[in-house]
Ligand SMILES: [Fe+2]
């Protein structure tokens with residue numbers, strides 16, 4: 001395989017990864033970044049595997065028209081070449097406050113891992129499948145995620161850091177999820193990814209002085225990719241009404257919505273300096289991202305979470321405090337550490353159940369889920 005071109009121009013995930021690998025010299029300190037990316041906790045991005053045969057058997061005929069349009073749009077590849085530095089790129093790592101730098105690097109590593117997690121799953125589906133509709137979609141999505149991960153690695157490389165993508169593929173633990181859980185979780189992570197990137201982008205459009213790193217300038221096209229990926233999962237769910245209409249699946253959807261939202265809340269609140277530098281109130285940001293994601297998810301989910309309910313925010317905050325307690329207890333170790341960790345876990349569990357049992361808001365799902373990015 002030739003890999004001289006930059007990952008931004010790669011037509012497949014494999015090409016993009018090879019191009020990234022070719023850029024990394026021995027001077028890069030990849031251990032720290034890869035170590036962070038290797039972590040598997042409730043809060044860190046995971047790698048997934050699934051029943052690929054079951055996914056390969058999906059028949060997209062019920063959504064054929066919307067499907068063909070979406071795939072044509074992705075094949076047209078409007079963002080080819082976008083995920084590459086230009087003259088506009090001026091990163092000032094030296095001038096960055098060290099504590100902010102640490103949080104920002106953590107943000108980049110975790111984003112890179114999340115992007116790459118999508119790439120690995122999609123690439124594998126493409127490799128294992130024989131259903132052309134499905135393999136075409138997954139190959140296109142894997143291409144996009146590899147470009148995204150590659151671009152973040154470009155940014156990290158300037159700080160002397162890289163995430164070793166090849167190593168991660170081979171060594172990171174994979175979590176098995178049944179296909180329907182992959183749909184719920186991945187659909188949500190694509191749409192929440194869109195909402196996160198566009199909210200930051202719009203905020204910085206209004207406050208350009210807060211743009212402390214050039215990568216945020218790339219977020220608009222970036223989130224449009226994520227938006228299309230989310231559309232694909234919405235269509236996949238539409239092929240089988242049971243997935244969103246049966247009683248037990250509705251419970252699962254509620255569980256995934258609650259888990260994805262609360263994980264984001266807890267993780268973001270652990271990066272105070274990053275949000276302060278952006279001039280973003282992290283609590284406002286969280287609620288705003290939930291609001292956008294909920295609005296979008298009405299395209300396919302028969303209800304949304306009540307994020308204005310009186311039990312909502314206090315319990316997200318409880319989970320956040322509990323997670324700080326758990327982290328401290330882990331670091332402390334010993335019997336006292338263990339007791340504190342267990343009580344922390346119990347507190348987090350109670351708060352999660354309290355949020356999970358908030359009555360949801362019903363929604364009439366439209367016949368065709370198709371949406372365009374509107375924020
Ligand atoms: Fe992505």
Ligand SMILES: [Fe+2]
Nearest residue numbers: 118190226229
């Ligand atoms: Fe994506």
